[in-house]
Amino acid sequence: MTDYKTISGGVTAPNGFQAAGIVAGLKASHQPDLSLIYSESSAIAAGVFTTSQVRAACVDYCRQQLEKQASAQAILCNSGQANAATGQQGWDDAVETAQLLAQTLKIDPTSVLLASTGVIGQRMAMPEFRAGIPPLVEALSETGGNAAAQAILTTDLVTKTIALETTFDDRPVRIGGMAKGSGMIHPNMATMLAFVTCDAAVSTSLWQEMVQRAAQRSFNQITVDGDTSTNDCLLALANGQSRTPAITEPGEKAEKLEAMLTAVCQHLAKAIARDGEGATCLIEVEVTGAPDETAAQQVAKTIAGSSLVKSAIFGRDPNWGRIAAAAGRAGVPFEQENLQVKLGNFLLLKDGQPVEFDRAAASDYLQQAAKGTYLEADTVTITVDLGSGEGSGKAWGCDLSYDYVRINAEYTT
Incomplete structure (x- = not known):
């Protein structure tokens, strides 16, 4: 029997999170293509990334940032261009987008994590990207989870979101998530982007271990076509805004939180497999x-x-x-x-x-x-x-x- 319940809100269900998704003009289809998740306070950050030797600039950027500090406050994601196999200019573009967002949000650039999805070998459409950041920040809201989830899609047919709630010491603790993925899906990791938000207070090392195990039991257990891509990432933020006592060591509370985290990841993973390109079941x-x-x-x-x-x-x-x-x-x-x-x-x-x-x-x-x-x-x-x-x-x-x-x-x- 599970010790949590499903609630609405996706990534903005946990306390202290806002999100937004807009049309910035990165896609020729003029569909939403720029997404932002923002924590009102600094959050513990963990990530799991593609094992491919050909990686997008955003993957290397996030790895570098998380090696320096296991915290972040914003996740910026574009769809339309993968910014993979784009050389030094692709790296410079990624760094610039993080800096522009940080300036607009008035936070440190090291608190920004990045993700991209789209056609490999294409740089991001920087004029549209630059112009899109101010209205993206302006659109941030506590009900922006669905818009953010829509803006990360490529060949997906549906958005993929979930939010669960449990209690610690009679106070609610929530985990929300959103993901995209439909083709080029195969461990390790399966080709996808997934973002998880949590308002529990948890130690850096425990959170990273939980996220890695949850990924192994979810995203690394899905396959659509046997192909792994260049941009795969799972990014997870825990900001402590539930105001519950910090979970700093293994035990019953840590297991309870990890069970809910795993359930969120498995729901999103199954949603990706269910939405496999051309799939009927x-x-x-x-x-x-x-x-x-x-x-x-x-x-x-x-x-x-x-x-x-x-x-x-x-x-x-x-x-x-x-x-x-x-x-x-x-x-x-x-x-x-x-x-x-x-x-x-x-x-x-x-x-x-x-x-x-x-x-x-x-x-x-x-x-x-x-x-x-x-x-x-x-x-x-x-x-x-x-x-x-x-x-x-x-x-x-x-x-x-x-x-x-x-x-x-x-x-x-």
């Missing part, structure tokens, strides 16, 4: 009976990322052989005679051997999970038991449709 893979959690996660990711599994789901084909084959190549040892595979409530494989099942009904189960049928209940569940230990883990993905190829074939044309 979300796929949730749960693996049990593994040697440990890491092994279970590895097998789950391999199944969720299998092009053959994803294609079978799109074709409404309950092909358990593809699931078993993906589990077998995941690099985790187990005895195949112990393997069990379920699709929804349909048992397909037991003790390493196929069992009789209603193939037409199983295919209908996959059909019913297609987008728009059950609204939020659009999830295909695959459960695999390796029979080799106590470890368990989950991963999320989506089916692979004809539209994925079309969307990406025409991405820059």
